[in-house]
Amino acid sequence: MMKIRSLVMLACTVFSVHASLAEDKFTRSDYQRPEAIPAPANNPLTEEKITLGKTLFFDPRLSRNKDMSCATCHSQDHRWSDGRVVPLGSEELTQPRRTPTVMNSAWLKALMWDGRANSLEAQAVLPITTAHEMNYNMKELVQRLGEIKGYQPLFDAAYDDAEITTQRIAMALATFQRTLVSNTSSFDRWVEGDEDAISSSAQRGFEIFNGKAQCAACHKSWRFTDDSFHDIGLDSPDRGRGKVIPVEVTIMQHAFKTPTLRDLPEDGPFMHDGSMTDLEEVIKHYEDGGIQRESLSKEMKPFELTEQQRTDLIAFLKTLDGGSLDIDPPVLPME
Amino acid sequence: MNRELKRWLSGMMLIITALISTSGSAEQLTESEPVIHQMSLTHHDFEEWTFTPRANDTLAITNKSDIAHSIYITYPDGTVVNLDVQLPGETFTWTIPAAGNYMLQCWIHPIIREEMTVSP
Numbered sequence: 001m002m003k004i005r006s007l008v009m010l011a012c013t014v015f016s017v018h019a020s021l022a023e024d025k026f027t028r029s030d031y032q033r034p035e036a037i038p039a040p041a042n043n044p045l046t047e048e049k050i051t052l053g054k055t056l057f058f059d060p061r062l063s064r065n066k067d068m069s070c071a072t073c074h075s076q077d078h079r080w081s082d083g084r085v086v087p088l089g090s091e092e093l094t095q096p097r098r099t100p101t102v103m104n105s106a107w108l109k110a111l112m113w114d115g116r117a118n119s120l121e122a123q124a125v126l127p128i129t130t131a132h133e134m135n136y137n138m139k140e141l142v143q144r145l146g147e148i149k150g151y152q153p154l155f156d157a158a159y160d161d162a163e164i165t166t167q168r169i170a171m172a173l174a175t176f177q178r179t180l181v182s183n184t185s186s187f188d189r190w191v192e193g194d195e196d197a198i199s200s201s202a203q204r205g206f207e208i209f210n211g212k213a214q215c216a217a218c219h220k221s222w223r224f225t226d227d228s229f230h231d232i233g234l235d236s237p238d239r240g241r242g243k244v245i246p247v248e249v250t251i252m253q254h255a256f257k258t259p260t261l262r263d264l265p266e267d268g269p270f271m272h273d274g275s276m277t278d279l280e281e282v283i284k285h286y287e288d289g290g291i292q293r294e295s296l297s298k299e300m301k302p303f304e305l306t307e308q309q310r311t312d313l314i315a316f317l318k319t320l321d322g323g324s325l326d327i328d329p330p331v332l333p334m335e
Numbered sequence: 336m337n338r339e340l341k342r343w344l345s346g347m348m349l350i351i352t353a354l355i356s357t358s359g360s361a362e363q364l365t366e367s368e369p370v371i372h373q374m375s376l377t378h379h380d381f382e383e384w385t386f387t388p389r390a391n392d393t394l395a396i397t398n399k400s401d402i403a404h405s406i407y408i409t410y411p412d413g414t415v416v417n418l419d420v421q422l423p424g425e426t427f428t429w430t431i432p433a434a435g436n437y438m439l440q441c442w443i444h445p446i447i448r449e450e451m452t453v454s455p
């Protein structure tokens with residue numbers, strides 16, 4: 001009996017090696033878009049909650065001085081980021097980090113550059129309560145929103161009673177953000193079988209992306225990220241994820257979350273510190289392999305592309321742009 | 336090489352492996368012998384296991400993906416044990432100290448997150 005079990009186990013092992021080797025070869029279908037937006041069972045997507053969340057997202061009264069909303073930095077005009085090297089209000093910080101987009105955040109497995117939030121609901125309150133951002137606190141915010149009559153029907157519709165709580169604010173903000181999904185891009189049409197949807201240069205770029213440049217080791221799936229954390233060897237003192245997890249995990253020092261490559265802003269800025277403004281510079285950084293240090297990601301393996309290959313790779317990245325989302329700003333409730 | 340050919344080759348490998356192992360001497364596991372369970376790690380998860388892990392068993396986990404992982408285990412009492420970095424192709428081991436629920440995760444890839452219930 002024991003013998004049979006170990007046999008089966010051994011056989012399974014052999015089989016799985018082959019299966020996973022096949023799996024590591026990327027094909028177009030690995031980039032297929034999902035059919036529906038995921039949401040946690042305790043915070044399902046509803047029209048009413050989306051409406052409330054959108055209103056909150058655009059309302060500057062969520063900040064202490066009533067001068068900054070979530071949309072100030074996650075702006076529709078900048079692909080739900082801000083187009084700035086350093087976020088508004090963080091000019092005085094020693095290690096500011098670029099504003100990430102909130103597009104496709106329904107699928108995120110870890111949030112913030114250092115992964116310190118693990119759900120959109122948990123993340124939603126962070127900018128509101130961060131001193132150099134919206135600089136408020138949830139207790140006073142709940143009170144302030146309670147005094148704005150126009151919010152009562154919105155909360156009532158979303159939760160079946162008009163009570164305002166921190167949790168309900170966070171749930172609604174998370175729900176609205178889940179609806180910010182990239183438009184179908186020319187790459188998506190190519191994935192679906194339209195051979196002429198992207199140029200032959202972009203198609204060659206796709207091969208380089210998955211092959212020689214190994215971008216897909218981390219920029220994986222239809223979102224072009226697997227939400228993994230890596231030190232990519234940038235000359236930045238920021239310890240990133242290394243600051244929020246045990247210090248003995250060397251590989252996480254200077255590590256930041258892999259950002260999506262969909263809907264990239266034309267001139268960046270790129271990288272967690274906004275230190276690069278064009279894609280060629282970014283690609284050359286990966287070719288060079290970054291600063292050699294103990295924490296450097298094992299996926300940072302130097303390689304060399306020709307001028308034409310770089311052009312192809314950039315042509316491919318441009319096919320991931322689905323254009324700006326068609327979302328009308330809400331009418332803010334009256335006091 | 337197409338996918339079907341690969342499937343067929345895997346199938347052949349299965350048969351060959353089976354033949355090789357049956358020709359070896361039959362070993363019987365006794366109570367005192369250490370139990371080693373083979374497990375594997377892909378790009379984004381642990382492959383499903385069918386064995387029942389028990390206290391004092393050892394897990395031999397092979398990284399079958401082409402990327403590095405950094406597995407850590409959260410013990411039932413909250414202690415976190417880091418297993419360092421696992422390069423592609425490497426096999427690393429961990430011996431289960433006691434019964435209870437353990438969480439197996441990766442520092443690099445938060446998507447890798449598997450709970451393991453260990454029997455006494």
Ligand SMILES: [Cu+2]
Binds near residue numbers: 403405441442443
């Ligand atoms: Cu991993």
